[in-house]
Amino acid sequence: MEKRVRRELRTGRLIQRGDSVAIALSGGKDSLVLTYILGKLFERAKNITLSAITVDEGIAGYRENTIPLAKKICAEFGLEHVIVSFEESFGSTLDQMMRDANKKPCTYCGVLRKYLLNKTARDLGANKLATGHNLDDEAQTILMNFIHADISKLARLIPQKTQKDMVMRIKPLRSIYEKEVVLYALVNNLKVDMEECPYSHEPIRAEIRDFLNEFEHKHPGRKYSILRSLDKLRNCLSTEFPQISLNSCKLCGEPTSGEICQACNLMREMLQK
Amino acid sequence: MLSLKVRIEMLGSNKQVWEIDVDKGTTYEKLLETIDINPETVIVIRDGFPVPIDDLVEEGEIKLLRVISGG
Numbered sequence: 001m002e003k004r005v006r007r008e009l010r011t012g013r014l015i016q017r018g019d020s021v022a023i024a025l026s027g028g029k030d031s032l033v034l035t036y037i038l039g040k041l042f043e044r045a046k047n048i049t050l051s052a053i054t055v056d057e058g059i060a061g062y063r064e065n066t067i068p069l070a071k072k073i074c075a076e077f078g079l080e081h082v083i084v085s086f087e088e089s090f091g092s093t094l095d096q097m098m099r100d101a102n103k104k105p106c107t108y109c110g111v112l113r114k115y116l117l118n119k120t121a122r123d124l125g126a127n128k129l130a131t132g133h134n135l136d137d138e139a140q141t142i143l144m145n146f147i148h149a150d151i152s153k154l155a156r157l158i159p160q161k162t163q164k165d166m167v168m169r170i171k172p173l174r175s176i177y178e179k180e181v182v183l184y185a186l187v188n189n190l191k192v193d194m195e196e197c198p199y200s201h202e203p204i205r206a207e208i209r210d211f212l213n214e215f216e217h218k219h220p221g222r223k224y225s226i227l228r229s230l231d232k233l234r235n236c237l238s239t240e241f242p243q244i245s246l247n248s249c250k251l252c253g254e255p256t257s258g259e260i261c262q263a264c265n266l267m268r269e270m271l272q273k
Numbered sequence: 274m275l276s277l278k279v280r281i282e283m284l285g286s287n288k289q290v291w292e293i294d295v296d297k298g299t300t301y302e303k304l305l306e307t308i309d310i311n312p313e314t315v316i317v318i319r320d321g322f323p324v325p326i327d328d329l330v331e332e333g334e335i336k337l338l339r340v341i342s343g344g
Contacts, residue, residue: 179340183316186323186338194285196341213313 001184005037005172012159014170015128017047022126022167024117025052025074025081027066029192030132032073033181034173036190038130039077050077053120055113056085058093065193073190082124084116090267094199097270105199108266115263119254121167133171136178139223140208142230147204155241158234163246165255175227277332281308283315284338295330302326305337315339 009015015038023038025031035052042048054070056063067083074081087093090112097108121129138157145154162168173181185192216223248254249261256262275297281304283289291308301324305312312326315337324335 179313179316182338182340183323186316186318194339194341213311217311217313 001176001180002037002041004175006041008175009041009172012170014130014159014172015042015048019128020049020051020124020126021128021130021170022117022121022124023050023052023079024129024131025054025070026132027054027063027068027070027193028132029185029194030134030137030173030178030181032069032132032190032192033185034130034132035070035073035077035079036188037184038172039073039079043077049126051080051082051124051126053117053124054081054083055116056083056087057109057113058086058095059198060093060095062195062198065195069191069193080124082120084120086112086116089116098199101270103266104201106202109199111262111266115254115261118165118167122165126167127162129167129169131169131171132173134173134176134178134181135223135227136209136212138171138174138230139212139226140205142226143208143212144205147208151237152241154230154233155237157230158237161243163243163255165248165253166246175224177223277330279304279330279332280334282334282336284336297329299330300327301330301335304330310337313340 015021021038021042023031023035025035038050042050052070052074054067056067070083071081073079085093086097090097094105094109094112098105101108117129141157142154145151145157159170160168176184182192182194184190212223244257246255246257247259249256249264250259251264252261254261254263260268276294277297277299278292278294281291281293293304293307295304295307301317302312305315305317305326317324317326318336318338319331319333
């Protein structure tokens with residue numbers, strides 16, 4: 001598995017000499033395994049800097065289990081570890097936001113978490129942001145975009161060119177099965193928490209996940225084929241859906257495709273209530 | 274056919290236990306199918322170690338670790 005991650009890093013030129021890579025480390029199984037593998041691969045590399053960012057969304061009964069695991073693995077590899085929270089950055093925890101929210105928790109969490117990860121990675125001087133997405137995550141997302149005919153969103157799954165203020169996102173585990181990730185954690189004695197986020201509720205994704213698992217069991221290797229199909233569509237997609245250039249948000253200065261970024265929009269909406 | 278007694282325990286919040294008899298020569302993959310669990314979704318653990326699903330079932334206890342997306 002380490003070999004395959006290394007191959008993914010090499011063929012995709014995901015991590016190169018001189019890079020400073022910030023790991024998006026929630027403390028869940030995927031990001032713990034990602035940190036462990038990258039730590040192991042680059043521990044002795046002098047010209048590659050690793051650091052980790054944990055976003056504490058403020059989800060009672062969930063995050064307090066994973067944050068200590070995140071701290072522990074960073075201490076083991078001597079990584080700089082920054083913990084940022086919704087409460088400090090936006091004035092309230094996700095739990096508090098949900099009390100009078102009119103949108104789904106994942107909308108707030110997704111937008112605000114990505115905002116903080118990008119901003120913190122940039123503050124750390126990182127030029128790459130590594131996330132723990134595995135093959136199952138990727139295959140599900142690809143199929144979901146097909147099912148919703150959301151091909152412009154599909155195009156955004158292929159590696160993007162770097163843009164001002166936007167740290168390039170990389171997914172070193174994208175070709176590793178979720179089952180292998182768990183197995184790797186088990187074999188390497190990594191303590192992981194298998195709890196699911198209490199807010200996690202994506203009925204369509206769950207159906208696709210079950211379907212993919214059934215299909216993979218009957219016809220092994222299909223999750224991987226789905227990922228490879230996307231890789232083969234790369235050139236077509238980037239021609240058909242060229243990357244839009246980003247502006248700076250008029251309120252906070254963070255990169256956005258519009259005038260005001262989604263995070264500021266959400267915050268304004270909440271303040272109006 | 275010689276039969277083996279197996280106790281299966283699903284680890285995690287919704288703990289489930291099965292106690293079944295299987296024929297000697299059954300694989301873990303077949304065993305999981307008889308209790309309607311897709312081998313793609315779990316890891317079989319025997320004596321604290323993960324075992325391949327095409328291994329033959331031995332008498333005793335196994336634990337199943339569910340592979341879920343925690344994020």
